[in-house]
Amino acid sequence: MTSDTATPAPKRSLPSMSLLGPVIALLVLIAIGASLNSNFLGAANITNVLARSAFIGIIAVGMTFVITAGGLDLSVGSMAAFIAGLMILVMNAALPTLGIGVPIILLGMVVAIVAGIVAGLINGFLITALGIEAFIVTLGTMGIYRSLVTWLADGGTLSLDFGLRTFYRPVYFDGILGISWPIIVFALVVILGEILMSFARFGRHCAATGSNEHVAHYSNVDVNRTRLLTYAMLGLLVGVATIMYVPRLGSASASTGLLWELEAIAAVIIGGTVLKGGFGRVWGTVIGVLILSLIDNILNLTDFVSPYLNGAIQGVIIILAVILQREAKAKG
Amino acid sequence: MTHMKAILMAGAASVAMTTAATAQETSVIGVSIPAATHGWAGGMNFHAQEAVERLEEVYPNLDFVLSTASDPGTQVNDIEDMMATRNIDALVVLPFESEPLTGPVQAVADAGVWVTVVDRGLSVDGIEDLYVAGDNEGFGRVSGEYMASQMPDGGDIVVLRGIPTTIDNMRVEGFEQAIEGSGINIIDMEHGNWNRDDSFNVMQDFLQKHEQIDAVWASDDDMAVGVLAAIEAAGRDDIQFVLGGAGMKEMVQRVMEGDEMIPADVTYPPAMIATAIEMTAVGLTSSAPVSGTFTIGSVLITPENAEEFYYPDSPF
Structure with missing residues (x-):
């Protein structure tokens, strides 16, 4: 698996700024947060921030592969809302027969995973087999899933049966050794993603496909299969994120997962993955996700800025984090 | 809920009147509302659809066009389309935002169409014939x-x-x-x-x-x-x-x-859209005066009166 990764990188005394940029931005944010509020570095706040980052984070890891392979997926937020709605409907429907217990939760999880993979495969099929632009395909499916969840919920909110929600709730709020499940799952997804991206053949195929489709094709990389797999994997991860999301509030509505796709894409780019494809960095994506959720967290913890300006602050920091990388790249 | 009763009675009265004055031409009422992007809007969409279905049965000579928009720009387009292609006689509009909708709705009113504004007022006074306001x-x-x-x-x-x-x-x-x-x-x-x-x-x-x-x-x-x-x-x-x-x-x-x-x-009842559609229908089909402002007050729900406000069938 790792046999042909031995090409030594050119040695430098310091890691390049493109590596350091996002890390510095994250550290600066942490320092600002800690100086503004004493609870910022408390275990409870760190747990809150990490757990709520998990949804976008898990999705963003999948998005890293899609973007590295030269694709894009705008449908993930709507897809998450639709899968959450579907999961709630199936679990509520199965409640009279299965009763409250582990089997019904497992049923819900299987529904989420299968629905995610199928949704991802549909995107991937339309893009690879029919050769339609990823932007257009996923813009289309984004609208379709958003409408479907609104329709399923009759314009309102789908809620998990109360008893069932109480039983399922620990999946978001509990964990092992004080680390809650969403954080554990997020960490596992990141580790597997990093291995797959940096050390496995699949990661190299993604990068090759994204950097030059034709060259990749002539180098015996099955370009279409690689792309299809990235979308299926992203769909699977959206399913996993939904499994973590549903127990939190036990509901899904038309406003679930709104703009998650943009947050996920922004996190991927902040982390150093190239939007045009060809190069991806899973751990960078994690830093991007953390930067985004820390901004929200810090703005809520301080009275420093008018809440009307939250969006502006976010925008400035996103652009700054990326400039930090570019500057360094230009300098070499 | 007394106003609902009053409206229903007025509705019933106007049914009698319209059946008496048979062979009237069909009038079209356009309804333009924001899409169901959050719980309250979802309830409002539900009540709008329900009101339209119910009134189409009650008034055979009324046609309804219902459109939902997810941003002010789309809503303006919807209203322009209604004017251009459906030749509406009345417009019931819950403006997405006041400012961007004021001009287009004014144009509708200037063309002689009855205008009912719901919930959010327009930024210029006196455009609408009927204002069903949330407070x-x-x-x-x-x-x-x-x-x-x-x-x-x-x-x-x-x-x-x-x-x-x-x-x-x-x-x-x-x-x-x-x-x-x-x-x-x-x-x-x-x-x-x-x-x-x-x-x-x-x-x-x-x-x-x-x-x-x-x-x-x-x-x-x-x-x-x-x-x-x-x-x-x-x-x-x-x-x-x-x-x-x-x-x-x-x-x-x-x-x-x-x-x-x-x-x-x-309360801030999403069903106020139904009130507006209903009153507009009454205005079009009868001689009962419905112009003016109709404010739907916000009421405190406590355990004592909660039952009156519980609608199990509504999605909201």
């Missing part, structure tokens, strides 16, 4: 007065605001005026955007930031859901109660059952 300032005032009555010794509260709009500003102003001098301090205010997930996050952060919070004005039932989940997860018991708003059925049910965390709710 946003009253919504804030009723909420504030309830808070003040529940906390006679004052206390520290946090406030979750909606999407930054004039509606939200009016509600918060009304609220602030009502609690003035009551000893209640707003120690923090942040936008939860009428969204469960956003308000969950904001409330988690409030709980980190403040060691003692006596009560929460969530100002909306969707946001109250997120707030309650955050409080439950943090295991805090300093918060005495959470006051939402709008009258979501799950919340009304909790009020009915005497839940201590949700002792009351304040």
Whole structure:
């Protein structure tokens, strides 16, 4: 698996700024947060921030592969809302027969995973087999899933049966050794993603496909299969994120997962993955996700800025984090 | 609910009149509303569809065109399309935002079409023939007065605001005026955007930031859901109660059952769109005068009257 990764990188005394940029931005944010509020570095706040980052984070890891392979997926937020709605409907429907217990939760999880993979495969099929632009395909499916969840919920909110929600709730709020499940799952997804991206053949195929489709094709990389797999994997991860999301509030509505796709894409780019494809960095994506959720967290913890300006602050920091990388790249 | 009865009676009367004056030409009523992007709007969409279906049966000579828009620009397009292709005789519009819709609706009115504006007023007075208004300032005032009555010794509260709009500003102003001098301090205010997930996050952060919070004005039932989940997860018991708003059925049910965390709710009925469509239909088909302003007040729901506000069939 790792046999042909031995090409030594050119040695430098310091890691390049493109590596350091996002890390510095994250550290600066942490320092600002800690100086503004004493609870910022408390275990409870760190747990809150990490757990709520998990949804976008898990999705963003999948998005890293899609973007590295030269694709894009705008449908993930709507897809998450639709899968959450579907999961709630199936679990509520199965409640009279299965009763409250582990089997019904497992049923819900299987529904989420299968629905995610199928949704991802549909995107991937339309893009690879029919050769339609990823932007257009996923813009289309984004609208379709958003409408479907609104329709399923009759314009309102789908809620998990109360008893069932109480039983399922620990999946978001509990964990092992004080680390809650969403954080554990997020960490596992990141580790597997990093291995797959940096050390496995699949990661190299993604990068090759994204950097030059034709060259990749002539180098015996099955370009279409690689792309299809990235979308299926992203769909699977959206399913996993939904499994973590549903127990939190036990509901899904038309406003679930709104703009998650943009947050996920922004996190991927902040982390150093190239939007045009060809190069991806899973751990960078994690830093991007953390930067985004820390901004929200810090703005809520301080009275420093008018809440009307939250969006502006976010925008400035996103652009700054990326400039930090570019500057360094230009300098070499 | 007396106004509903009055309208129904007026409706029944006008049915009698129209059947007497047979062979009338078919009139078209256009209804343009924001899409179901959050709970309240979902309820409003439900009531609009229900009203249209019901009225199409009641008035055979009325046709309805219902369109939902997800932003002000789309809503303007919808209205222009209705004018150009459906030749509407009346327009019932719940403006997405006041400013961008004022010009286009004015053009509709200038063309001689009956205009009914719902909930949000236009930024120029006198365009509409009928204004069915929600009382946003009253919504804030009723909420504030309830808070003040529940906390006679004052206390520290946090406030979750909606999407930054004039509606939200009016509600918060009304609220602030009502609690003035009551000893209640707003120690923090942040936008939860009428969204469960956003308000969950904001409330988690409030709980980190403040060691003692006596009560929460969530100002909306969707946001109250997120707030309650955050409080439950943090295991805090300093918060005495959470006051939402709008009258979501799950919340009304909790009020009915005497839940201590949700002792009351304040209405802002999404069914006001049905009132508007109904009155417009009456205006088109009968000689009963319906022009003017019709304000739907915000009412406090307590365990005593909660049953009157519980609609199990509505999605909201």
